[in-house]
Amino acid sequence: xxxxxxxxxxxxxxxxxxxxVGVLIPTLDYALYARMVGAANEVFSCxxxxxxxxxxxxDLDAEVREARQLLERGAEALVLVGDNHxxxxxxxxxxxxxxxxxxxxxxxxxxxxxxxFDNADAAAKLAQHIAHLGHRxxxxxxxxxxxxxxxxxxxxxxxxxxxxxxxxLPEAMVAESAYSIYEGRRACALxxxxxxxxxxxxxxxxxxxxxxxxxxxxxxxxIVPEEISVVxxxxxxxxxxxxxxxxxxxVPADEMGRSAxxxxxxxxSGDDVTPQNxxxxxxxxxxxxxxxxx
Numbered sequence: 001x002x003x004x005x006x007x008x009x010x011x012x013x014x015x016x017x018x019x020x021v022g023v024l025i026p027t028l029d030y031a032l033y034a035r036m037v038g039a040a041n042e043v044f045s046c047x048x049x050x051x052x053x054x055x056x057x058x059d060l061d062a063e064v065r066e067a068r069q070l071l072e073r074g075a076e077a078l079v080l081v082g083d084n085h086x087x088x089x090x091x092x093x094x095x096x097x098x099x100x101x102x103x104x105x106x107x108x109x110x111x112x113x114x115x116x117f118d119n120a121d122a123a124a125k126l127a128q129h130i131a132h133l134g135h136r137x138x139x140x141x142x143x144x145x146x147x148x149x150x151x152x153x154x155x156x157x158x159x160x161x162x163x164x165x166x167x168x169l170p171e172a173m174v175a176e177s178a179y180s181i182y183e184g185r186r187a188c189a190l191x192x193x194x195x196x197x198x199x200x201x202x203x204x205x206x207x208x209x210x211x212x213x214x215x216x217x218x219x220x221x222x223i224v225p226e227e228i229s230v231v232x233x234x235x236x237x238x239x240x241x242x243x244x245x246x247x248x249x250x251v252p253a254d255e256m257g258r259s260a261x262x263x264x265x266x267x268x269s270g271d272d273v274t275p276q277n278x279x280x281x282x283x284x285x286x287x288x289x290x291x292x293x294x
Contacts, residue, residue, distance in 0.1 A: 018074030021264055022052045024066055025081050026148075030179065031236045032253040033081065036103060039257030040079060047265055060086045060147050067092060077264045083107055083114070084149035099267035101260050104150055106278045113275040115260045119150045120157030122249050122281045123205075126231050127161035129247070129283060130201045134292040135229065138162060139173045139191045139199035141184060141209045154205050154233065173199060177209055184212020185219075192220070200228055200292050207232035207239045207248055214242060214288065225290035235284055244287030252279050 021044055025033045041051045052070055056062040064086050067078060071092065077099040080089075085102075090112070093100050101113045130138055140158055143151035155174070162169050172194055175187040187209065192198050202217075204210035210232030214224060222228050224244060232239060235250035259277050266273045 018076055019048055020050045020052055020074050021077045021079065021261075022054065022067070022070030022073075022075035023079040024054050024056065024063060024070070026058045027055055027179075028053075032234055032251055035253040036257035036260075039254040040261040041257075043258050043261035043265070049265070058144070058147055060084070060089075064089050064092075071096065071098065076268055079103060079260050079264060082149050083110065083112065084147060099264055101263045103256050103260050106276065108276050108278075110276070113263060113273070113277075115256050115263060115277040115279065117251070117279055117281045119153035120160070122251075123154035123157035123203075123233065124161035125281075125283045126203050126233065126247075126249060127158045128165075129285070129289065130203055130229060130231060131162065131165040131167060133201075133229065133289060135201040136167055136292070137173075137195070137197060137199045138167060138169065138201045138203060139195065140169065140175070141187045141191070141202060141204045141213055142174060142176050143205040143209065144176050144178060151205050158203055177212075179206065179208055181208055181212040181215065184209035185216040186212075188213040188216035192216075198228075201289070202228070202230045204230065204232045207234045207236045207246060210246055210248070210288075211238070211242060214246070225288050227293055229289040229292075231289050240286070242288070247286045247289040248284050250282045250284050252281070255279050 023037050044051050052075055054066040056066050067089055080102045081104050083102050083105040101115055103115050105114050105116045106118045107114050142155045145152040159169050175191050177183040177187040202213045210230050214230045217224050217228055224230055232246050232248040235248045239246035239248050256279055263273055
């Protein structure tokens, strides 16, 4: 009634708790990261915990600097993305006994707690789907693999699955691309121009790249999926409303965020925690993929 606002600094000094948690993500441009952070923040907020968010633009050295700053500002735990981090980051967390959890990955025998899925297995579902449709000239538009274990594992999963179907994936059929529709279009154009005969299917490392490939194919009057199939990864909202709707892998970002937050809260409370927390991904079949044209 009086409009009183608690003095957080005084409260933290007396309780020896900051009631703040840091979330380190590569970028805010990626819709699923934003969804994950939002879901985690809801759980933290209900528990009276404030969320500090920092980004590092896929630069692992910058990630270490941002982690230091979050800890200096009082973050009691960190939520991370991926399993590839500089050793210095884990050294800092261990030295100061800061709980952490890595999202978007699943490492059953890993040394760090995780909430996520096996990126290689998930991407293999896409490759298997395309192979089962009879495609043999398959091109891949991957996200940038440097310092990004998720995109690296997805590309490895696609290669391995195609090999199981005795389908080769030459380097000329692979292009790495930054995360934008424009870059997806450019990568698609590159792959179409340097391969003769042209690919009959594009497997893309995320939906944004797939939407770029879809736009480029349509600009070239290639009919999707009758003449060429395009599949993505993530199941962002727009993918269901593309023309045609995009076949993709559904990633439960909200579930990952809630699970990561619950793990952190349990760790801070001293409760028993399960270090490896897998989530299920699902192949969503839509109108952008069809049997290869004979």
